[in-house]
Amino acid sequence: MRNKYTFSKGVDEYFSGIHKAYLFTALFFREAFKKPFHLREVINQCFEVGLKSLALISLTGFIVGIVFTKQSRPSLEDFGATSWLPSLIGIAIIKALGPLVTALICAGKVGSSIGAELGSMRVTEQIDAMEVSAINPFKYLVVTRVIATTLTIPVLALYCSFVALYGSYLNVHAEETSSMISFYQSAFKTISFLDITTSVVKTLVYGFTIGIVGCYKGYHATQGTRGVGKAANQAVVLAMFLIFIEEVIIVQIANWIR
Amino acid sequence: MKKLKQRSINKEDSVISISGLYKSFGDLEVLKGIDFKLFKGENVAVLGKSGTGKSVLIKIIVGLLKPDRGEVVVLGHHVDQLESKELNALRIRIGFSFQNSALYDSMNVYQNLAFPLTMNRKNLNKKEVDEAVEEVLEAVGLTDKLKQMPSDLSGGQRKRIGIARTLILKPEIMLYDEPTSGLDPITSAEIIELINEVQQKYNTSSVIITHDLTCAKNSSNRLAMLLEGKFLKVGTFDEVFDTNDEQVKAFFDYNFIQ
Amino acid sequence: MNESPNKHAVIVGLFIFIGLAFLLAGILIVGDLRETFSRKMQVFSLFDDVGGLQGGNNIWLSGVKIGTVSNLNFFGKSQVEVTMNIERKAQKYIPKNAMVKISSDGLIGNKILVIYGGTENLPSVQDGDTLAVEKTFTSEDMIKTLQENNSNLLAITSDFKTLSHKLVSGEGTIGKLLNDSSIYVNINSATASLQIASVRAQQLVSSLVVFSSGLNKKGTLMNELTTDTVIFKSVKASIIQLQQMADTASLFVTNIKYAGSNPHSTIGVLLHDEEAGARMKETIKNLESSSRKLDEDLEAAQHNILLRGFFKKKAREANNISIDK
Numbered sequence A: 001m002r003n004k005y006t007f008s009k010g011v012d013e014y015f016s017g018i019h020k021a022y023l024f025t026a027l028f029f030r031e032a033f034k035k036p037f038h039l040r041e042v043i044n045q046c047f048e049v050g051l052k053s054l055a056l057i058s059l060t061g062f063i064v065g066i067v068f069t070k071q072s073r074p075s076l077e078d079f080g081a082t083s084w085l086p087s088l089i090g091i092a093i094i095k096a097l098g099p100l101v102t103a104l105i106c107a108g109k110v111g112s113s114i115g116a117e118l119g120s121m122r123v124t125e126q127i128d129a130m131e132v133s134a135i136n137p138f139k140y141l142v143v144t145r146v147i148a149t150t151l152t153i154p155v156l157a158l159y160c161s162f163v164a165l166y167g168s169y170l171n172v173h174a175e176e177t178s179s180m181i182s183f184y185q186s187a188f189k190t191i192s193f194l195d196i197t198t199s200v201v202k203t204l205v206y207g208f209t210i211g212i213v214g215c216y217k218g219y220h221a222t223q224g225t226r227g228v229g230k231a232a233n234q235a236v237v238l239a240m241f242l243i244f245i246e247e248v249i250i251v252q253i254a255n256w257i258r
Numbered sequence B: 001m002k003k004l005k006q007r008s009i010n011k012e013d014s015v016i017s018i019s020g021l022y023k024s025f026g027d028l029e030v031l032k033g034i035d036f037k038l039f040k041g042e043n044v045a046v047l048g049k050s051g052t053g054k055s056v057l058i059k060i061i062v063g064l065l066k067p068d069r070g071e072v073v074v075l076g077h078h079v080d081q082l083e084s085k086e087l088n089a090l091r092i093r094i095g096f097s098f099q100n101s102a103l104y105d106s107m108n109v110y111q112n113l114a115f116p117l118t119m120n121r122k123n124l125n126k127k128e129v130d131e132a133v134e135e136v137l138e139a140v141g142l143t144d145k146l147k148q149m150p151s152d153l154s155g156g157q158r159k160r161i162g163i164a165r166t167l168i169l170k171p172e173i174m175l176y177d178e179p180t181s182g183l184d185p186i187t188s189a190e191i192i193e194l195i196n197e198v199q200q201k202y203n204t205s206s207v208i209i210t211h212d213l214t215c216a217k218n219s220s221n222r223l224a225m226l227l228e229g230k231f232l233k234v235g236t237f238d239e240v241f242d243t244n245d246e247q248v249k250a251f252f253d254y255n256f257i258q
Numbered sequence C: 001m002n003e004s005p006n007k008h009a010v011i012v013g014l015f016i017f018i019g020l021a022f023l024l025a026g027i028l029i030v031g032d033l034r035e036t037f038s039r040k041m042q043v044f045s046l047f048d049d050v051g052g053l054q055g056g057n058n059i060w061l062s063g064v065k066i067g068t069v070s071n072l073n074f075f076g077k078s079q080v081e082v083t084m085n086i087e088r089k090a091q092k093y094i095p096k097n098a099m100v101k102i103s104s105d106g107l108i109g110n111k112i113l114v115i116y117g118g119t120e121n122l123p124s125v126q127d128g129d130t131l132a133v134e135k136t137f138t139s140e141d142m143i144k145t146l147q148e149n150n151s152n153l154l155a156i157t158s159d160f161k162t163l164s165h166k167l168v169s170g171e172g173t174i175g176k177l178l179n180d181s182s183i184y185v186n187i188n189s190a191t192a193s194l195q196i197a198s199v200r201a202q203q204l205v206s207s208l209v210v211f212s213s214g215l216n217k218k219g220t221l222m223n224e225l226t227t228d229t230v231i232f233k234s235v236k237a238s239i240i241q242l243q244q245m246a247d248t249a250s251l252f253v254t255n256i257k258y259a260g261s262n263p264h265s266t267i268g269v270l271l272h273d274e275e276a277g278a279r280m281k282e283t284i285k286n287l288e289s290s291s292r293k294l295d296e297d298l299e300a301a302q303h304n305i306l307l308r309g310f311f312k313k314k315a316r317e318a319n320n321i322s323i324d325k
Helices: A009-032 A039-077 A082-123 A126-132 A137-176 A180-189 A193-219 A224-257 B054-061 B084-092 B109-120 B126-140 B155-167 B185-202 B213-219 B237-241 B246-257 C007-030 C033-037 C088-093 C139-169 C172-178 C181-215 C221-227 C229-261 C263-272 C274-303 C305-324
Strands: B014-025 B028-039 B043-047 B069-074 B094-097 B173-177 B205-210 B222-227 B230-235 C040-047 C058-061 C064-075 C079-087 C099-104 C111-116 C130-133
Touching (some): A009 A137, A009 A193, A009 C007, A039 A082, A039 A137, A082 A137, A082 A180, A126 A137, A126 B094, A137 A180, A137 A193, A193 A224, B014 B205, B028 B054, B028 B230, B043 B185, B043 B213, B054 B173, B054 B205, B084 B094, B094 B155, B109 B155, B126 B155, B155 B185, B185 B213, B222 B237, B222 B246, B237 B246, C040 C064, C064 C088, C079 C088
Parallel strands (some): B043 B222, B094 B173, B173 B205, C040 C130, C058 C111
Antiparallel strands (some): B014 B028, B014 B069, C058 C064, C064 C079, C099 C111
């Protein structure tokens, strides 16, 4: 009997999975700049992604702002430097927490829903149905969703940062009675244009990751309804994992530029 | 029940021509040398046990799967050698009715029906789309379900809408994947009737994949027995079952006992 | 419909994976891109104590970052060899005899290496050179030094304490000068003792004259005893010595009395001749002790067996005289 696997079953599947993911991503870039653009569907998906996560992100951002401020205060109090709190929070939230919290929430909420939706479309042959109707399902389903997440998550991240800063302001105001103007002034004092650009680039990458991972996992779902759950679950896990790796890389690259 | 009109079939005018078709998944060889011709205007039922590769056959015809070996010529085109654009042009001329209907869950009946049309014919205005939807709904007899979601429909209704969705593109060939599976005998009979109506009204040639002998008998001009990856017998119902072949007999008996 | 992955896809996937892994590792390891591509040279330095310096810490020259610490290695028995990566462009600003010290870039900041000093006209440092180290005080060193300072200060103050105490209490030459009234007290007491001693000596001598005249009478026990010439001679010698002593004492007393009548002269002597002062004191002390001894001797003589009878007789006569009266 011939050797069926190059290495072993698991390793082979892993590497061919990487190959498939690479082809998938390459196909996205090929298809994304070709007509037709399905603009209406992109807008629909943006609306879907944004609106679905808005309440959750508002709440989480607000709580992150308050909690982070509360937890940071004691260590600054040791130096008698509570006046640094706004700038510390500003840096932490705008540069790291806002984008990261938004990305993680969206990975959970949007990533899983894309994974599950495309997964169920795959196993119930809706994707095949589209294909035999001479509609490019990749373009209609994948490209539109990935573009939607890539565009929407930066907006959500900025919104999340703003809400988190507001939560932080409330806490600072309650403890140190500083005014909103002075809070925001010192919060943004140390934030440069590069920081904001980095944050936006970061969230664009996160958005793309969430979209492409969700779509990839859903698009290649197998094994019926069980595969749908697996696709949704793996979409979340893989997206979060990649987000952390990307965070490290982007911070590193931003440091080169600085 | 409307009987299928036995028309004179021009044996020279084949719409689908398959020769020496092989297809395997991993170590599992599903199709082992299929030779088959579908002539214009005829209905052919492909009979076989589950998992013998009946669905694989029509998926190869429509280009969803690629054959390992062999020639598949559909409407004068080699399916496995077409560019995606040409393939899509060909697919518009083929209707494919899925086993589980594969209606788009996120769209209502109207959107499901209008979707293939609007995606393929950009220059249609709303009135023309409405008229086309109305026409196919009338053909399947479900004009009152326009605004319902697929999940609100019964299995038979879903099958009808699925067929209607393929009809809206006015196909020349219809491929039915298990049109009567999961349906009670009365609904099955209705679907078979619909298949025959469609054949007359739209002047299609059809391939009907089924394991249901009644369906095969009533909806087809010819039968093909698919056993162990090969067409064991091709001919009229009487020709196929007037045989001493054990396997064909077993299949026949089993169906009638049921 | 589980398609087993074909070889081509597996190999391509493997290469993509390796490529991505290299890219990722590259991005993470490379660190500062510009720094990596700027030309570097290595300079060494030997420290006794690097005080928590770590690889990657910055190196400053005149407050400008010019490189990083690349490596720390133990060297010899207790030293640490610090390898520094320094940008080539900073080379010409570092003379060969520049010094290195460990500092920190803030109150609670990271440790940094500071290169400083050196003579301008010397050639600049070369790749592989070793720079001298100025020992900086670690906080431990500082506390140690402070401790030494403290103990020194303690010794100084205690010395000063005894000094001032002695000054006040009149010890030492300066003390004596400051408090020379005590000299007079001493001199006075010495003179008083001498006077007593000389009075007693005179009494003794006169008594002895009486005694010796009694001795000359024959038949008495004393006579018999004193006919032993040896004893007599010694007694006589001691009496003569006593006589001489009394004479010297009286002479000295007169001298002192003379000096005491002119106190200015004493102070003058003491001021101009410290030795004289010390000797003076010694003399006075000696005088005092010798006169006391003389006193004791005379006392002892009174109790002497040989002379007891004479003294008793004398006392009886004195009693009789008082009774007669």
